[in-house]
Amino acid sequence: MSDATTPAGLQWETVIGLEVHCQLATTTKLFCGCPTRFGLAPNAATCPVCLGHPGTLPALNAAAVRLAVRVGLALGCELQTVSVFARKSYFYADLPKGYQITQYERPICLGGAVPVDLGDLTREFPLTRIHMEEDAGKLIHGERGTEIDLNRAGTPLIEIVSEPTLRSGDEAAAYLKELRAIVMALGASDGHLEEGSFRCDANVSVRRPGAALGTKVELKNLNSFGFVKRAIEFEVGRQTAALEAGGSIVQETRLWDEAAGRTRAMRGKEDAHDYRYFPDPDLLPLILPSEIVESERAALPELPGQRRARYRDALGLGRYDAEVLTADEETSRYYDAVLATGADPKTAANWVNTELKGRLDGRPLSEAPVTAEALGQLLAALASGRISGKLAKDGFARMCAGASVASALAAVGEQVSDVSAIDAAVSAALDATPSEVAAFHGGKTKVVGFFVGQVMKAMKGRANPELVNSRLLVLLQARRQPQ
Amino acid sequence: MTGNDLPTARIARAIAVAERHADLNAFLSLDAAGATAAAQALTRRLERGDRVGPLVGVPIAVKDNLVVEGMKTTAGSRILSDFQSKFTATAVRRLIAAGAVVVGKTNLDEFGMGSSTERSAFGPTLNPWNPRYVPGGSSGGSAAAVAAGIVPIALGSDTGGSIRQPAAYCGVVGLKPTWGRVSRYGLIAYASSLDTVGPIARTVRDAARALAAMAGDDPHDTTASREPAPDFTTTLDDGVAGLRVGVLDGWLDDDVTPGVRSAVRGTANQLASAGADVRSVSLPDVSAALAAYYVIAPAEASSNLARYDGVRFGHRTSVPVTSLAELYSRSRGEGFGPEVIRRILLGTFALSAGYYDAYYGRAQAVRAELTRAFLAALMDVDVLLGPTTPGPAPLLGELQDPVTMALLDKFTISASLAGIPAIHVPTGLERGLPVGVQLMGRPFAEATLLKVARTVEIHSGFERSAS
Structure with missing residues (x-):
């Protein structure tokens, strides 16, 4: 469904851009030596650095840079010789420093594309950028109130941002499936959806073909490729219906509710954060060593x-x-x-x-x-x-x-391909079932299967099936009564 | 080494002097037991004939915004009044490895935001020369501890003058190294792109010894430079013959006391007679630097101080709250003092969407231009000579207005913005209070700076006896 047709017959075009957060398969975090292993006891994989303790500083993990370079090369991006880490500020209980270290104005990769198989043709969906960033922790809401697990805080991610050129939920799902297969093939990510190693947000809007872009809605909580497809399809329906009815679209973030099969408003533009980005003074600009780029290029699988x-x-x-x-x-x-x-x-x-x-x-x-x-x-x-x-x-x-x-x-054991042994078994089978032989000669060729079964049974399954077939036909013909 | 020089004896003396000067409020915490144990261990090693570091048994004080495992680190703030770090700052660790013994943590303006040490949550520190005066700040506790003869070396941090200015008010040597010369790992950040760790010391030689022990790269701070760190003490007495000294005459025009003016002029004359090539140099007006500093430093501070939210460590409100936002605002409102809140608000505004270019972006442009001007001036001369402060220490309580307080830093801020090394050397007294001069050098040329400072020290004949 690449277009939604309105009752009036006028067409709406769907415009989708995807933001994929992909966890890099390093053994340690982006800015400290804590393990990234999944499933450890809460807060077991934390240290003063990823807990944001006073006096700590980030030290960039070169292995993460290498994996980001690998993905950038594989997707045909322009690798940036100089990229800059920035601070994205907001308060939340899963964000230890009160800011996330991410790349903003100068990401590590620009451009590139994801080649996607769509039935008979392969289409290249262009990318805006890929940038590196650290993950936040996780809040666990339970009977004892809300608890915080910061094992994931500081885990290295790349965010792969597509241009808004996807046109349907099916295309979006195919794009994600392909992108996931690529990062896994590269060894850049384990791609585990259920562990959150590969997560997606979708920006969705509709417009009249050729018109300016419509107001976009950001969809979150898309935990599977199926959710992505269904959420987009629901959202396209909701937006076209609203516009058809003379209404307008509110720029907001909406959550996909799989059980209810609908999206729900989560936070509107008026609640939008002012992230106050500025270059992180604790990290010097990242200068890509050409040895890393060339060795990664040479080793691309x-x-x-x-x-x-x-x-x-x-x-x-x-x-x-x-x-x-x-x-x-x-x-x-x-x-x-x-x-x-x-x-x-x-x-x-x-x-x-x-x-x-x-x-x-x-x-x-x-x-x-x-x-x-x-x-x-x-x-x-x-x-x-x-x-x-x-x-x-x-x-x-x-x-x-x-x-x-x-x-x-x-x-x-070996199969029996000895013609005389097979002929003996075939003759015995034909002798034992004259009525089926007659049926064959009367035109019921299907009984050949029955004879094959009998011969195989007699030869304990070891007879060469092709030989059995051909000898059966020969010997059956030989028994045909002259008219 | 004789009995009086043994680490145990030196540490016992330092602690006794510290206790005698308890009324100065230079220390937020003294670690008599820990320091004594460390001294005993060092003494045993000496008696066994084990190898020891160049600072063996030297008692040191550490500004309370540098974390030391096993001791409290408050940053002078209520929000960290009970905080204990799980690790020790690289600079402190290296001094300890060189044989120094930490006797205690010194008072400061909260998170380094202030110029008098009156903005500490734990009361002001008094100037050892006259307790009616402030010791300067924000490293006022460290400067007072050295001036009072408690320790020969104390660690400070300098973001816009926080080592040099209190060193000036307390009549001691204060060295702000090149940004990146000493690891910041374990320094509680105020404004990261300006923050430096450096020594406050009785003598230029002690400052050089401390810097030599601390300098060098650090895997925990990737902004720490790999520039080789020479032994800064070996070239100290090489003299200044042939060195070019640029005097910032323009900085002596207005708002500078006669004592400070004659300190700079007298020093210029002494350096000339010691063989230096002394000339006049003019540089951009300091008011632009001050304005840029008061955008950049609060902007970075607003981000650096976001982590004090009452969730993982530090002060958390005891008032029952109904939301996360209320937990944050109450904990932070109760934990931070008014100057810190003022700078967080200022910095948050400066980084806001729609204002970023007009404030933060513009301030960075001013900073870049100023840095170019200083580096260009330092192509023609080896060091720059000027005042550190407009005059001697103000009275306690005199600095109520934040702008008046900011103006005390107008001569120190330029070197911070340019990232270049600078040192205060005391040269004399004015109205019974110390005054001196500031020397600034090329990036990573601390050896030259210290050599000139040593010459100034010899020729000034300044007596260091506040107590």
């Missing part, structure tokens, strides 16, 4: 979009398989490792997407019961004809239960 293109174009996979295999970094790494053993790309894709994913039943690839190398050896046995697909599945089941490839292959 393949991005999900490039990988999808490789899977489709070089390996000949279908769009669906390419999509599923690149959905996360672990899956594509696993698939590439299976390919590295010499496996056929399509066979390997089927096995990873069907057999392996079926076994995992939603669990991550890190819990795969069979290594990529072992799966590759199994597929090699299949490709050489040593085992059939059926035996390969039996072997895979044994490997999932802990067996090595060698013992699994030994247990399932």
Whole structure:
């Protein structure tokens, strides 16, 4: 739904800009040595610096700068040789210093774009900027009142700000999915939505096509890509209805209420903070060392979009398989490792997407019961004809239960491709069921499947299925009574 | 080392003198037990023949806006009246590593905002030369502790003159290093881009020894310079022959007492006869510097002091509150004194949307222009010579009006804005109170500055005996 059509038939155009807060995958915080690990006891990962104690000063974490540079390079941004950290002032109980250290007038990256697959075409959604900043802490409202956990305070973030060129909730969701896959592929972020490593706010407005931008509303509490899509769609409906009715849009921040399926006003422009930004005198301007930029440029990995293109174009996979295999970094790494053993790309894709994913039943690839190398050896046995697909599945089941490839292959045995042995079993099956033979000759070709089953059963599943098929047809023809 | 020079004896004497001068209110806290234990440990090391630092057994006092683990740090404010830091400021840690012993924490104008130490939440400090006069500020407690002979070296902080001005009123040496020369880690921030940590000392040599121990980069303060820190004491007695000294005659025109004027002129003559090339230099009017300072410093202060909100540490109101906003306003309203509140309001306004360019932006432009002018002047001369203060110390209670108080800093603020090193050297008395001169130098050229200061000290013949 890229446009909302009004009852009068006039069109409204949706304008969306997204601000993504992405936690950088450093081991320590942006300005102190505290760990960034998730799930520690409240306030266990704090020190005088991130608690904002008197006399403390920030010391910039070079690893965070490196990751921000990596994301900037991957998204084709103009890296800024000089960027400046500023203070954004407001009072809140989760903000220890009374200001957040962030980049304001001079961010580390300008421009760039996120390439997004939209069905048949790939579109580049341009970026305004990427800047570095520290996260705030977390308030926990409970029976004992409100408690403060400052473990997250000072965690390094980048904020990736798009230009307002997205036109629908679907585009927004696709953009976010792609951006998340990219930062994960880069190792720049773990991308965990539920732990808040990848968060999004959306600025939404509507206008008549070609008209000036309408008044925008900022949407928050968008905790999943589905929420983003639904919140935007609700908001577009709300705004067009208001404008259709002759009303106007109030510039405000609205929260998405998933249970109610609607947005609610949170704070209006009159309550908007004056953040009183000014350059942080405790941090000298950040001068990017060219060694960092060049070493990051040289080490840039393949991005999900490039990988999808490789899977489709070089390996000949279908769009669906390419999509599923690149959905996360672990899956594509696993698939590439299976390919590295010499496996056929399509066979390997089927096995990873069907057999392996079926076994995992939603669990991550890190819990795969069979290594990529072992799966590759199994597929090699299949490709050489040593085992059939059926035996390969039996072997895979044994490997999932802990067996090595060698013992699994030994247990399932080799498939029988000896024509005389198969002919004997086929003849026995045909002899035992003359009525089905007659049915076949009467035109019911479907009974072939029945014969295959009988032969396989008799040969304990080891018969080469292709040979069984072809010998069956030959021997059935041979028994046709001359008219 | 003989009995009287052993750390235990020196520390015991310092504490006894401090207690005798308790009426000066120079100290907010004395740590007799901790200092005695540290002295005993140092004495044992000396007796064992262990290696010790160059400041072994030297009693020092620390301005109470530098945190020291195990002692209270109040910044002279009610809002931190019970605050104990979990770490020790880098400058203090390095002095302790050099063998110095902290005997106590000294009084100051709240968060360094003041020029008389009367704006402390814990009462004023008195001038050891005459208790009816202020010791200056904001490092008034440290200057008084040195002037009263309690300690030979005390740490101060200087944002717009807070080391040099009290040193002038108390007749001691006060050195503001180049911004970035000494780590600010552990200094409770007032205005970060101006704040410096430096020594107040009985002699130029002691100031040089303290600076040598403190200077150098610090992983905790990335604005601390990697510029090498030489041993500032080795070149102290090299003399001034051939050095070019620029006298700021323009600063002597008006509103300067005869004693201060003759201190500067007399010093210029002495330096000339000691072989220096002395000439007159003119620099921009100080009123623009003062105006820029009173925008930049409050702006940074309004941000630096936002963390005192009653949530994690410091004073929290005991009045039941119904909202977070009320917790903030009550805790801060009760915890901060009027001068601090005035500067927070001023700074908040200066940074507000719509006013930023007219105030903060413009003040930074003035600062940049002034810095250019000073650095240009310092291309032609090695040091600048001028007054530190317009006159000797004012009476207690005389400085009611904030503008009058601000004018006391008009000669010290320029070096703060330019980030260059500056030192006060006492040269004589006027109406029984000390006066002296200010020397300013190139960035990181403290060695030259100290060398000239040492020459001034020798030639002035000033007697340092207030008590």
